[in-house]
């Protein structure tokens with residue numbers, strides 16, 4: 523079983539408009555609602571790949587009920603912990619004229635220390651039966667910035683591989699707790715390390731405690747610094763589309779391949795093929811299964827030798 527943690531789950535709402543104009547009034551052509559937050563996206567992709575995935579984190583209020591209702595028919599198993607506050611919504615506005623998406627993320631519900639303690643009990647039980655854990659996304663208000671570091675330490679003491687995908691101070695503290703893998707994008711790495719050179723920044727993140735770093739470089743694929751080597755993996759050609767959830771699909775690719783005992787080049791190929799197939803899917807956070815099957819053998823994975 524692969525466990526994904528989404529402390530700040532979300533009802534992901536997508537609006538499609540003909541053209542998004544700042545200060546303008548818009549008629550929304552199409553509205554979709556999906557159970558979201560990064561770990562839920564990861565678990566959905568894991569489910570689509572045939573893996574047993576369990577989702578935990580916080581859920582509450584009327585929005586939480588809608589989220590749980592939408593999650594119920596899907597493969598990931600629901601082990602979310604109820605809180606008194608209302609689960610947040612995120613709003614993605616897709617502009618048909620450009621294909622670009624604008625994202626607005628609410629902060630999420632206030633979580634009390636009693637609710638955090640209840641979550642920790644659930645998490646410890648679930649980790650004991652997990653083959654791998656992914657800790658994903660932002661923290662809701664009330665959760666301390668060292669929360670992911672605490673969850674990394676619990677997974678490590680249970681000898682369960684743990685992947686961390688967050689940003690800012692929670693990422694900095696989480697890395698110091700020595701996760702097996704982090705998957706920042708280039709912007710997050712630059713904010714963490716002060717370096718805009720992904721190779722240098724990923725090396726710095728490893729020195730801070732991450733055993734391996736897979737940096738997502740958008741349409742250019744990923745750069746991986748691991749104990750077994752350094753690789754660049756890239757799709758056959760850059761694609762245009764909606765990148766929402768592409769990073770989450772990359773996490774699902776890395777975790778599923780890890781759970782199947784595949785080596786680093788195969789893990790990276792899967793991560794790049796899945797994230798590219800997610801950009802190509804019309805609905806944010808879904809992946810195009812046909813595109814994935816076509817892309818997988820065409821992803822290039824090469825040992826990376828830095829230019830002098």
Ligand SMILES: O=P(O)(O)OC[C@H]1O[C@](O)(CO)[C@@H](O)[C@H]1O
Pocket residue numbers: 530531532534558559560561563612627658659660661766767768769770807
């Ligand atoms: O937790 P955050 O960093 O705010 O990210 C959440 C959002 O990111 C996405 O997972 C896309 O990666 C959306 O589904 C949305 O819920």
